[in-house]
Structure formats: C-alpha cells, structure tokens
Amino acid sequence: MALQFDQVSYRYPGSIQGVTDISLKIGDGELVALIGASGSGKSTLLRLLCGFAAPDRGQVRIDGEDVSPAPPERRKLGVVFQDYALFPHMRLWENVAYPLKVRGMARDARQTRACEMLARVGMAGREQDRPDLLSGGQRQRVALARALVFGPRGLLLDEPLSALDAGLRAEMRDEIQRVQRQAGIATLLVTHDQEEALSIADRVAVMRDGRIVQIATPHEVYDRPAEAWVAAFVGQSNLWPGTVAASGRVETALGPFTCDTGPRPKGERVTLLVRPERVIPGAGPINGLTGTATADRFLGPVRRLDLSVPGGTVKVETHLPGLVRDITIPPDAIRLLPAEASLSTAV
Numbered sequence: 001m002a003l004q005f006d007q008v009s010y011r012y013p014g015s016i017q018g019v020t021d022i023s024l025k026i027g028d029g030e031l032v033a034l035i036g037a038s039g040s041g042k043s044t045l046l047r048l049l050c051g052f053a054a055p056d057r058g059q060v061r062i063d064g065e066d067v068s069p070a071p072p073e074r075r076k077l078g079v080v081f082q083d084y085a086l087f088p089h090m091r092l093w094e095n096v097a098y099p100l101k102v103r104g105m106a107r108d109a110r111q112t113r114a115c116e117m118l119a120r121v122g123m124a125g126r127e128q129d130r131p132d133l134l135s136g137g138q139r140q141r142v143a144l145a146r147a148l149v150f151g152p153r154g155l156l157l158d159e160p161l162s163a164l165d166a167g168l169r170a171e172m173r174d175e176i177q178r179v180q181r182q183a184g185i186a187t188l189l190v191t192h193d194q195e196e197a198l199s200i201a202d203r204v205a206v207m208r209d210g211r212i213v214q215i216a217t218p219h220e221v222y223d224r225p226a227e228a229w230v231a232a233f234v235g236q237s238n239l240w241p242g243t244v245a246a247s248g249r250v251e252t253a254l255g256p257f258t259c260d261t262g263p264r265p266k267g268e269r270v271t272l273l274v275r276p277e278r279v280i281p282g283a284g285p286i287n288g289l290t291g292t293a294t295a296d297r298f299l300g301p302v303r304r305l306d307l308s309v310p311g312g313t314v315k316v317e318t319h320l321p322g323l324v325r326d327i328t329i330p331p332d333a334i335r336l337l338p339a340e341a342s343l344s345t346a347v
C-alpha cells in the first residue's frame with residue numbers, strides 16, 4: 001500500500017509557518033527518509049500523515065484513498081517515536097500485543113502474534129520481561145514490533161534512533177531495514193542523521209523551508225544534489241561560485257577549472273561542487289592547486305584537511321598520511337549546480 005501526499009499545503013493556525021505544495025509517493029515496500037534542517041517541516045508532514053492535522057489544500061492518500069478528513073485511528077498506521085513510549089508496567093509481549101487488544105483480539109491469539117513479532121525483531125526469550133530491563137536499542141526493537149503487529153497500512157518512524165549511541169544506531173538501522181524489508185511496508189523515516197538516511201532509504205526527500213527540494217535515491221542526492229543547499233546539508237562539500245568561461249571551462253576565485261559545462265552558455269553563473277573525498281592529494285596535469293593545510297583532523301579511517309589556496313580554501317578528505325600541499329581535482333569530480341546568491345562572497 002502506498003502513502004501519498006498530493007499537492008499538500010498546510011499552515012499552522014494564525015501563522016505563516018507550515019508546508020507548501022508537497023507531493024511525495026512512498027510505494028509499497030519502499031522506505032523514504034525525510035531529512036531537512038530543524039523547522040523545515042518534517043514533523044508537520046508526519047502530523048498530516050498521522051491525522052493530527054488536516055491539509056488546507058491537497059490530499060493525503062493511503063493506498064489511493066483520500067484520508068485527509070480521517071482521524072488518526074482510522075488510518076491504521078504503525079508509528080515508532082524517538083522515546084520508545086513503551087508501557088512500563090506491562091510485560092514486553094503485552095506491550096506488543098496492546099494494539100491487538102485495542103482491536104478486540106482474544107488474549108491467546110494476541111499473545112501468539114506478539115511473541116512472533118518479538119522473535120522477528122530479535123527479542124525471542126524476553127517476552128515476559130518488563131521494559132525497564134532493556135537497553136535503548138532493545139526498547140526500539142519492541143516499539144518496532146508493536147508498530148507492526150497489527151498489519152498497518154504504513155510505517156512512520158520519527159527519529160527512532162536519535163536517543164541511541166553511535167554504535168548502537170548503526171546496528172539498529174540495519175535492523176530497521178531488515179524488519180521493514182521483511183514486512184514489505186511503505187515507510188516514512190524522519191531523521192536528523194544523514195548517514196542513517198543515505199544508508200537505509202530507497203529514496204531520500206530533502207526539505208527546506210516547508211518544501212521538498214529534492215526526492216531521489218541516496219546516491220543521486222549525494223552525487224547530484226539539486227542545489228548548493230542540498231550539497232551543503234548532505235555530507236561535506238566544497239562549494240565555490242563560478243562563471244562559465246567557455247565550453248569545458250569555469251572561472252572561480254581559486255582560478256580556472258576544467259570540467260563538463262554541458263549546454264551552459266558562456267557567462268552563466270554557477271556553483272561548483274566538489275566532495276572532499278574526490279580531491280586527490282598530489283600534483284596532476286589539470287585542475288592542480290597548491291596550498292597550506294590550516295587544519296588537519298585525524299578521524300580514524302580518514303583525515304579531513306582544510307587547504308588554504310590562493311583565492312579560497314579546499315576541504316580535502318584522504319586516508320593517506322603525510323604532508324598535503326599539492327592537490328588535483330579531477331574534472332569529473334566537479335558538479336555544476338545553479339548559482340546560489342548566499343555563496344557569492346563565500347569563496
């Protein structure tokens with residue numbers, strides 16, 4: 001079953017804040033991650049999908065049906081929040097079985113079903129425990145089991161891993177992906193963690209100021225961001241304003257670069273994007289620069305350097321040791337994005 005926003009706009013009463021013209025379809029079995037800066041409208045979209053707010057314009061659809069006027073309980077969506085929200089006085093199986101109890105299922109049947117779900121999320125043998133005995137990751141497994149136990153029409157995950165430490169987060173995101181795939185359910189994941197979004201989503205929707213500015217695969221969002229803002233928001237980036245000087249050549253404050261300019265005419269203003277890991281330490285035949293490292297951070301698997309060059313700074317990411325002075329930017333590492341006004345002095 002698909003979850004869909006069809007040209008949805010919403011303003012909070014008495015406010016100009018909200019979301020504007022949102023169209024997004026999450027296909028059956030698909031996992032879409034919603035990312036964006038704080039205040040960009042992620043929670044508002046979740047509220048509209050859950051039924052805690054109704055759109056001013058457009059429709060929210062579940063499996064094609066317009067549910068915009070329907071109250072939350074009629075939408076049959078499974079939801080997992082950041083703070084687990086398990087009932088502390090209930091055993092784990094009772095927590096998971098709760099949605100079935102509300103729906104009137106007999107005790108034996110719901111216990112069987114809840115225990116099956118607990119096994120599916122790797123919690124077999126813990127059915128009789130109470131939540132206070134569990135780690136954060138285990139609680140989120142139980143919350144996931146509870147969200148899925150009644151066969152919901154869609155799954156909403158609201159920052160489900162943000163309360164966990166980094167190691168557990170990585171483990172749990174694989175677990176969420178595994179369980180979501182197995183359930184084959186349309187899923188919307190709201191997250192602040194871009195790595196989480198890129199690693200488990202089929203597609204990523206990027207929100208800015210109440211609008212979705214890009215919906216694409218994680219690879220596309222990273223490699224071909226729609227605008228400089230997306231590039232800056234997702235991962236590390238070098239962003240330099242430039243002007244097309246000729247076909248295959250762009251002028252910047254750092255000097256000229258050779259790159260694919262496509263059909264852009266001479267004189268068009270652009271933003272150059274170069275991901276730091278695409279910068280190669282060492283001199284090369286084209287697009288070479290020489291500078292001095294003003295910062296050199298060792299992060300374990302990689303080093304992140306800031307190289308001060310005439311006209312600006314180049315962020316470099318490398319796993320190689322040693323002094324970095326000369327660098328080369330391969331032409332195919334340069335992406336040209338639309339000019340961004342805010343970058344005009346930020347070289």
Ligand SMILES: Nc1ncnc2c1ncn2[C@@H]1O[C@H](COP(=O)(O)OP(=O)(O)OP(=O)(O)O)[C@@H](O)[C@H]1O
Binds near residue numbers: 013018040041
């Ligand atoms: N109850 C409300 N009344 C008025 N404006 C609100 C209300 N809730 C949110 N907003 C505004 O709506 C916009 C979108 O907020 P929303 O909470 O959806 O953003 P978000 O992306 O979820 O942010 P965060 O990542 O911080 O949770 C923001 O400008 C916010 O200030």
